[in-house]
Structures are given as structure tokens and as C-alpha cells.
Amino acid sequence: MHWLTHPILAAAFALTGAHEHSSLLSNRTRLRGLALLIALLVPALALAADRVPKPDIIIDKPGQCVEDTATMRRGHPDMLKHQRDLTVREGVRTRQYSLKGCIECHASTKTGSVLGDKGFCQSCHDYASVKLDCFECHSSKPKPASEPKS
Amino acid sequence: MSTNEESGISRRGFLAISSATLGGVMLAPGVRLIEVASARVPEQAASKQVRWGLLIDTDKCATGCDDCVKACATENGIKDTGHPRTDAQWIRKVELKDGRSGRTHSVPVMCQHCERPPCVAVCPTGASFKRADGIVLVDRHTCIGCRYCMMACPYKARSIVFQDVTDQKPEVPRGKGCVEGCTLCVHRVDQDRQPACVEACAKAGHNAMTFGNLNDPQSEIAQRVAKFSTSRIRADLKLDPGVHYQGL
Amino acid sequence: MTEFSVYCQLGGTDRRFWGLMAWLAIPLVLGAAAFLYIEHYGHIATGMDNQIVWGLPHVFAVFLIVAAIGALNVAMAASVFGKADYEPVAPLSALVSMALLVGGLALLMLDLARVDRMMVAMTHLNTSSIFALRAVLYNGFLASVAVYLWFLLERRMNRYVKAAAIVALFWQLLLATGTGLMFGAMVARAAYDSVLLVPVFIAFSAAYGTAVFILVLLAACRWDSRPIAEELLRRLKNVLAICVGASLYCAALFYFSKYYVARSHDVGQFLLFDGGVYTALLWLGQVAIGGIAPLALLMRSQVSRRTVAAAAGLVVLGGLAQVYVTVIGGQAYPQILFPGMIETSSFFDGEVHPYKPSLAEALFGLGGVGLAVAVIAVALRALALLPERLDQMTRPQA
Numbered sequence: 198m199h200w201l202t203h204p205i206l207a208a209a210f211a212l213t214g215a216h217e218h219s220s221l222l223s224n225r226t227r228l229r230g231l232a233l234l235i236a237l238l239v240p241a242l243a244l245a246a247d248r249v250p251k252p253d254i255i256i257d258k259p260g261q262c263v264e265d266t267a268t269m270r271r272g273h274p275d276m277l278k279h280q281r282d283l284t285v286r287e288g289v290r291t292r293q294y295s296l297k298g299c300i301e302c303h304a305s306t307k308t309g310s311v312l313g314d315k316g317f318c319q320s321c322h323d324y325a326s327v328k329l330d331c332f333e334c335h336s337s338k339p340k341p342a343s344e345p346k347s
Numbered sequence: 348m349s350t351n352e353e354s355g356i357s358r359r360g361f362l363a364i365s366s367a368t369l370g371g372v373m374l375a376p377g378v379r380l381i382e383v384a385s386a387r388v389p390e391q392a393a394s395k396q397v398r399w400g401l402l403i404d405t406d407k408c409a410t411g412c413d414d415c416v417k418a419c420a421t422e423n424g425i426k427d428t429g430h431p432r433t434d435a436q437w438i439r440k441v442e443l444k445d446g447r448s449g450r451t452h453s454v455p456v457m458c459q460h461c462e463r464p465p466c467v468a469v470c471p472t473g474a475s476f477k478r479a480d481g482i483v484l485v486d487r488h489t490c491i492g493c494r495y496c497m498m499a500c501p502y503k504a505r506s507i508v509f510q511d512v513t514d515q516k517p518e519v520p521r522g523k524g525c526v527e528g529c530t531l532c533v534h535r536v537d538q539d540r541q542p543a544c545v546e547a548c549a550k551a552g553h554n555a556m557t558f559g560n561l562n563d564p565q566s567e568i569a570q571r572v573a574k575f576s577t578s579r580i581r582a583d584l585k586l587d588p589g590v591h592y593q594g595l
Numbered sequence: 596m597t598e599f600s601v602y603c604q605l606g607g608t609d610r611r612f613w614g615l616m617a618w619l620a621i622p623l624v625l626g627a628a629a630f631l632y633i634e635h636y637g638h639i640a641t642g643m644d645n646q647i648v649w650g651l652p653h654v655f656a657v658f659l660i661v662a663a664i665g666a667l668n669v670a671m672a673a674s675v676f677g678k679a680d681y682e683p684v685a686p687l688s689a690l691v692s693m694a695l696l697v698g699g700l701a702l703l704m705l706d707l708a709r710v711d712r713m714m715v716a717m718t719h720l721n722t723s724s725i726f727a728l729r730a731v732l733y734n735g736f737l738a739s740v741a742v743y744l745w746f747l748l749e750r751r752m753n754r755y756v757k758a759a760a761i762v763a764l765f766w767q768l769l770l771a772t773g774t775g776l777m778f779g780a781m782v783a784r785a786a787y788d789s790v791l792l793v794p795v796f797i798a799f800s801a802a803y804g805t806a807v808f809i810l811v812l813l814a815a816c817r818w819d820s821r822p823i824a825e826e827l828l829r830r831l832k833n834v835l836a837i838c839v840g841a842s843l844y845c846a847a848l849f850y851f852s853k854y855y856v857a858r859s860h861d862v863g864q865f866l867l868f869d870g871g872v873y874t875a876l877l878w879l880g881q882v883a884i885g886g887i888a889p890l891a892l893l894m895r896s897q898v899s900r901r902t903v904a905a906a907a908g909l910v911v912l913g914g915l916a917q918v919y920v921t922v923i924g925g926q927a928y929p930q931i932l933f934p935g936m937i938e939t940s941s942f943f944d945g946e947v948h949p950y951k952p953s954l955a956e957a958l959f960g961l962g963g964v965g966l967a968v969a970v971i972a973v974a975l976r977a978l979a980l981l982p983e984r985l986d987q988m989t990r991p992q993a
Binding site: 431432433434435436439441442443444445446452454456465467468469470471472473474490491492493494495497498499500501503507508509510511523525526580581584595 | 638
């Protein structure tokens with residue numbers, strides 16, 4: 198990647214007319230050049246993708262998830278958002294799609310949490326670079342076994 | 348005329364049967380709902396038929412007793428960081444003294460779960476809301492932390508979380524920047540249990556707090572409110588709180 | 596035959612202007628840093644607690660918004676009520692109004708304890724909440740004033756100026772009502788709980804807005820050494836005097852009503868006599884510095900830029916004191932749960948709540964003020980909003 202950046206940056210510098218009296222290129226030419234530049238950059242960035250290692254998703258406990266993997270991956274934000282409104286606003290507390298249910302299954306047996314370096318939620322979210330807002334309020338650990346099950 | 352009377356069911360009989368059927372059809376859902384109110388399934392939504400309330404007999408509340416306060420803190424994971432001005436307090440004991448007569452009371456005060464809550468009216472995002480069964484809650488997903496509900500509450504019922512929270516109870520999510528207050532232990536109520544404060548008070552033998560459905564005339568709380576003289580805090584504001592007090 | 600004033604941008608060398616921006620960068624950068632600090636650590640970094648929930652940033656925000664509402668009055672006088680003498684300064688009035696509102700809004704939005712949910716705030720509006728409706732009111736106000744300003748500057752649209760001005764006037768009134776009701780409808784706090792706060796806020800807005808407008812006008816003209824006709828100055832001086840007088844009257848009415856009516860007598864007693872810092876700010880700040888002293892300066896028959904500027908400055912200081920008493924003092928006085936009883940609790944029921952702002956929130960509040968001033972400076976430099984000379988009246992004097 199790095200061997201691509203220098204000539205690209207130089208071309209960008211020239212095209213955007215960083216020096217004021219550039220009458221060499223008309224405005225239209227400059228715009229077209231810039232568009233071409235961006236089009237060239239995109240595949241360069243895509244090639245960089247394999248620098249980041251894929252997340253290590255550890256599923257400790259046996260059993261099946263409430264939906265298949267593909268559905269869960271794509272649909273879990275909507276699922277959680279829909280369920281949360283049902284639970285909070287209407288008091289519907291189905292265990293199947295509840296966040297607590299997810300955590301009870303997916304919490305790591307070592308750390309007891311879905312967060313942390315190899316945590317189930319965190320490892321994928323770190324890779325996808327999507328901020329996890331849930332656990333500012335929600336506990337990332339299931340209820341301790343000593344307390345009565347709700 | 349005479350042929351109708353002879354050929355089977357009379358008009359009176361028809362009316363009797365049809366009204367009985369109609370009555371049965373109309374009453375049956377009602378019967379079902381009353382059944383339902385007393386044994387709740389998790390999948391079931393909160394119902395408008397129910398109005399949860401509290402009755403507190405202040406004659407049984409001793410100065411210096413804070414079992415309800417401690418139980419609330421334990422149940423909801425509220426930690427004492429040693430900064431009372433910024434620590435959340437969902438319930439507190441207010442010590443009262445009449446300036447003239449000298450009579451004293453010790454009163455637990457929490458969110459009054461009003462029928463017409465000012466906190467719900469002023470919330471800009473609708474995060475502060477009243478559930479169908481009368482419990483006033485904060486939807487922490489939508490709360491933006493503007494604190495207007497805290498300004499508008501006459502009972503100073505709400506607190507805002509000033510710092511990061513860790514080790515939350517799984518049933519009681521709470522976090523920095525959101526406003527919170529007494530939830531009437533909604534996570535317990537939805538499992539047909541009592542709020543932690545009421546349970547603790549009963550367990551300690553004081554029996555000052557009663558929890559129940561104000562709309563159900565058979566419930567203990569409704570019967571007591573009908574029998575004894577009870578008052579509500581700042582009743583003049585006409586907010587119709589769900590918390591009744593005896594002995595004030 | 597009307598003469599058209601020639602409008603031009605703020606003059607002076609680039610270097611001089613960037614020097615001004617460097618000075619303005621100080622509150623802006625410090626304010627931004629303070630905001631990031633508060634956002635990261637939570638509101639524990641401020642002096643606010645569960646008793647005083649709206650602190651110094653809200654004081655600055657409310658002052659800026661109230662002043663923004665009133666700063667448009669000069670433009671409205673020109674375009675709606677036909678006072679031709681104010682026409683040359685109508686664009687400046689519109690700009691000051693918008694800039695002050697932007698500053699105040701920035702403070703309000705950034706003071707949210709969950710700023711990351713700003714999108715939620717903008718997309719979920721509880722229609723029964725005056726606070727939520729203010730989001731609509733602010734944007735409507737900004738949009739209508741922007742359109743009005745555009746019509747003023749664009750020669751082809753000049754004939755629609757009056758229509759645009761009437762729309763802006765309508766939004767101005769709505770916003771003033773909403774802001775006043777936001778406090779006035781709060782039955783929970785004895786210091787508010789009065790619809791009187793709506794006309795009181797309108798009077799205050801006229802005073803603070805006109806004062807800030809005068810200060811900006813004099814500063815801009817001084818920057819460029821642009822002359823101002825004594826007649827214009829005299830009119831502005833008189834307008835400010837009337838607004839200050841009206842504010843004093845409205846304030847007196849409000850506090851008197853609190854004191855006189857038995858239901859609210861205790862809070863009236865607190866604010867007027869027993870409130871410590873709030874009483875001092877009320878009498879010394881709002882009444883003396885913000886009312887009597889400016890009136891004394893403004894009632895003099897001779898007009899000079901210096902006295903008018905000094906009076907306007909005093910009105911601004913008095914205004915800040917008044918907003919502090921209203922916002923903080925109103926929270927310092929406890930909510931009374933059991934009238935007639937002495938209350939004590941672990942949650943500070945029944946006692947006056949202390950408040951000490953932290954450095955972070957003070958810097959943050961000042962950052963909002965800096966933002967408003969920076970917007971004005973940049974706009975005046977980039978756009979031709981002020982006439983070259985203000986010593987020619989557009990119509991001959993009768």
C-alpha cells in the first residue's frame with residue numbers, strides 16, 4: 198500500500214491546485230482528475246483489508262442459537278432493537294430474543310463476560326469497528342448462579 | 348301470535364337466552380383479564396386494567412429505619428460512592444417535623460408514579476413514559492440526559508448517573524448519562540413478585556408498605572385505601588400519584 | 596427619493612482580522628476542550644449534582660437564546676413596522692439574532708449528558724413537550740430569519756421583505772412564548788410556576804437583544820471607523836431605555852407577585868431577601884447594574900457612543916445575573932413536598948442547595964459565547980451586511 202500513496206498524494210496536490218496561480222489545468226479538468234484519483238484509491242484501500250486479522254469467535258457453551266448464523270449476523274441489531282421496545286415499553290419479556298438470554302449463552306466461560314479481548318460481542322465489533330453502546334448500561338455478565346433464576 | 352307461542356321458544360325465552368349469551372360473551376373477556384392480572388406470563392404485555400400502587404403506613408415507619416432504602420440499593424445495584432450529592436437515590440426517608448405542633452413523621456419517598464406525570468409531559472424524546480399499568484419509567488435507550496424531567500418532577504424522584512457504572516445487575520441496566528428513578532421494581536412486578544422495598548419491610552416485620560393493584564377492589568391495597576384515610580404528597584398539584592400515605 | 600446605502604464587508608487588513616480570530620480562538624478552543632473533557636468523564640466533571648441539574652452552561656445558553664429573540668427587534672421595527680431609520684442596520688440585526696441563537700443552541704445540545712444520542716434527540720419528538728417543540732421552534736426561527744436576511748440582501752427579492760419579516764416575527768413570538776413557558780409551566784419549582792414568565796421573558800429579550808445588538812453595531816463601526824448618525828444612536832438609546840424600563844417593571848411585578856401571594860411567599864422571601872448570593876445578584880446585578888445604572892446613563896439628553904456602549908454593557912451583565920438567579924436560584928430553592936413541615940433527608944430535601952461551577956463548565960459556557968461572536972465576525976467579514984456609512988438617513992427627516 199505504501200508504495201502507492203506517494204505518487205497519488207503528489208498528483209492530488211497538483212490537481213487541487215494547492216498553489217494559487219495554477220492556470221495549467223482548467224477547473225473541469227481538475228475535477229475529472231480528482232474523480233479518477235478517488236476511483237484509483239478505492240481498490241488500493243480494498244487491498245489493505247487483509248492486514249486486519251479476522252475475529253476469533255469463541256462459542257463455549259453447547260446448543261443452538263435462536264436463529265441461524267447468517268440471520269443473526271445481519272439481523273441482530275434489528276432483533277435487539279425491536280425486542281427492547283417490546284420489553285421496556287410494553288412489558289413483554291420473552292426469553293427467546295432477550296439480551297439477557299444472549300449473554301447467558303454467549304458469555305465466555307473463562308471471563309464470564311461477552312466483552313474483553315476475545316469476548317463474543319467485542320471481538321466481532323472490534324473487527325467491524327462498530328461501537329458497542331449496550332454495555333454502558335447492560336451488564337455484560339449473566340446473573341450469578343447463587344441468585345435465584347428469574 | 349298464537350302460532351309463535353306454540354311453535355317452540357317463546358319471545359321471553361328467546362330474550363332470556365340471547366341476553367345470557369350476550370352477557371356471557373361480554374363478561375368472558377373480563378373474567379379472562381382478571382385471571383390474567385393475577386398470574387402473569389412473561390410474553391404478556393402490561394395491561395391498562397391494572398394500576399400498580401403503594402400504600403405506606405407512616406405510623407409504622409420508625410425514624411432511623413431504612414430497610415427499604417437499603418433493599419432498593421441492593422436490588423438495583425446502586426452503589427454508595429461516598430458522594431451523596433451526586434449518588435443516585437431512588438428512595439429516601441424524609442424526616443418531617445411540624446413546625447407548630449412538633450409532631451414528627453418518617454416517610455419513605457420515591458417516584459410517585461403519577462397518573463399525569465409532569466416528567467412524561469416534558470421529556471423531549473419521550474424516553475420518560477408511563478407504562479400501561481401505571482408504572483412511570485425511563486427508557487434508557489432513548490434518554491439523552493437533558494435533565495428536564497428532573498427539573499419538572501415535584502417529588503425530586505429522579506437522579507442522573509454522573510459517572511461510568513460497572514457491575515450492573517442484569518435485570519436493572521443503568522449507565523452514565525441517563526436519568527433514572529424508582530421503577531417499582533418492574534422486573535419483579537412482571538414476575539408477580541413484590542418490589543424489593545415492600546418485601547424487605549415485610550421481612551423485617553414492620554409491615555409498613557403494601558403493594559398491589561389499585562384497580563382491583565379485592566386487593567388488599569384497594570380495600571385499605573377505601574377503608575382508611577390516606578393522603579398523597581402534593582395532592583394539590585392534581586397529578587394523581589399512585590403512592591398513598593397513611594398517618595400523615 | 597430614497598438613497599440606497601452602500602453595504603460593504605468589514606475592512607482592514609487580513610492580518611488584523613486574523614488577529615481578531617486568533618483572540619476568538621481562545622474561548623473556542625478552550626470551550627471545545629472543556630466539552631470533550633465533560634463528555635468523556637461524565638457530568639461529574641461539572642459542579643452540577645442531583646439538586647442543581649442545570650448549571651453554568653445553561654445560564655449562558657438561556658441568556659444567549661433570550662438575547663437572540665430580542666436582537667431581531669430592530670429588524671422587525673424596520674421591515675414590519677416601517678421604521679425606515681433602522682433599515683440600514685436590519686441585516687446586522689438578523690445576523691446577530693441568528694448568531695446568538697446558534698451559540699445558545701450549541702451549548703444546550705452539547706450539555707446533554709448523552710451527546711452521542713443527538714440524532715435520537717432530533718428524530719424522536721414528544722409532541723406534548725414544550726422542550727421538544729422548541730427544537731421545531733428554533734429551526735423555524737433560524738430558517739425564517741435566514742430567508743428574511745436573504746430577501747434583504749438580494750435586490751430582486753426586496754419587494755417580499757415585508758412578507759418574510761412578518762413570518763420571522765411570527766416565529767420570534769412563538770419562540771419567545773416557548774422559552775418562557777418552558778420555565779413557566781414547571782409547577783414543580785416554586786420560583787417558576789407562573790405563566791407571567793412569558794411576558795417577563797419577552798421584556799428581558801427586548802432589553803438583552805437590543806443591548807447586544809448595540810454593542811455589535813458600535814464595535815463593527817469602530818473597527819472600520821464607520822460614522823454613525825447621532826439620530827440613529829439617539830433612537831437606539833431610547834429604545835434600549837424603554838426596554839430596560841419594561842424589564843424592570845416586569846421583574847418587579849413577577850417578584851412582587853411571588854412575595855405577595857401566600858402560596859409562593861416563601862420562595863419570594865428567599866429570592867428577594869434570604870437567598871444569599873441569589874439575593875445579591877438580584878438586587879445588585881439585575882436591578883442596580885442591569886436596570887438603574889443603564890437607565891441613568893441612557894436618560895441623559897446628550898448622546899455619545901461611549902455612554903450608550905457602557906449602558907448596553909451593563910444591561911448584558913445585569914442580564915447574566917438575572918438568568919443566573921432564575922436558572923440556578925430557581926433550583927437552589929428546594930421542592931417542598933410537605934408544605935408547613937420541616938423536611939430533612941439524605942437527598943437534601945428541605946434545604947437550600949449549594950452550587951459551585953467547575954472550571955470545565957465555565958470554559959464550556961464561555962465557548963458558546965465565543966462561538967456566537969465568531970459567527971458574527973466571520974459573517975461580517977465575508978458578507979456585506981453593514982452600510983459603509985450610517986450617517987445618512989434613507990428618508991429625509993420630517
